[in-house]
Amino acid sequence: xxxxxxxxxxxxxxxxxxxxxxxxxxxxxxxxxxxxxxxxxxxxxxxxxxxxxxxxxxxxxxxxxxxxxxxxxxxxxxxxxxxxxxxxxxxxxxxxxxxxxxxxxxxxxxxxxxxxxxxxxxxxxxxxxxxxxxxxxxxxxxxxxxxxxxxxxxxxxxxxxxxxxxxxxxxxxxxxxxxxxxxxxxxxxxx
Numbered sequence: 001x002x003x004x005x006x007x008x009x010x011x012x013x014x015x016x017x018x019x020x021x022x023x024x025x026x027x028x029x030x031x032x033x034x035x036x037x038x039x040x041x042x043x044x045x046x047x048x049x050x051x052x053x054x055x056x057x058x059x060x061x062x063x064x065x066x067x068x069x070x071x072x073x074x075x076x077x078x079x080x081x082x083x084x085x086x087x088x089x090x091x092x093x094x095x096x097x098x099x100x101x102x103x104x105x106x107x108x109x110x111x112x113x114x115x116x117x118x119x120x121x122x123x124x125x126x127x128x129x130x131x132x133x134x135x136x137x138x139x140x141x142x143x144x145x146x147x148x149x150x151x152x153x154x155x156x157x158x159x160x161x162x163x164x165x166x167x168x169x170x171x172x173x174x175x176x177x178x179x180x181x182x183x184x185x186x187x188x189x190x191x
């Protein structure tokens with residue numbers, strides 16, 4: 001019994017993997033129940049089975065995946081690093097779908113009329129969190145007519161098929177198309 005208690009005390013002092021596992025076990029599981037449920041639903045949809053055995057397996061896989069990612073990959077609290085307001089995320093996704101369709105028709109018109117003017121433009125962003133910058137870059141890439149080639153801090157290099165200007169300010173407003181402002185509103189700031 002004493003040996004078990006002394007091992008536990010040593011684990012609590014450890015700032016390595018065991019320490020992170022201990023902290024994750026007490027704090028994160030309670031905070032991650034919603035995310036584990038979401039991952040379980042995704043698991044069941046992908047498996048095309050909603051039996052109780054598959055749901056239990058999905059829960060186990062989700063909990064393991066979340067724990068493994070948090071401890072070995074992120075080495076920190078993902079819920080603070082990647083926090084985003086759920087309602088703003090939903091609004092962002094709706095705007096993204098709209099922009100994809102809108103840009104798709106615009107790109108088709110440019111291609112069919114021969115008005116394509118491809119160029120690489122550097123765009124500056126106000127976002128400072130790498131997660132939100134990655135979301136912005138992916139959103140730009142998802143909209144037809146633009147592809148984010150590279151990110152370097154707050155700068156994004158974008159291939160643009162309608163490059164009527166190389167001015168980063170003007171091009172940035174057109175390319176980012178409101179995504180940046182929505183991401184700023186959706187971001188949860190650490191206090």
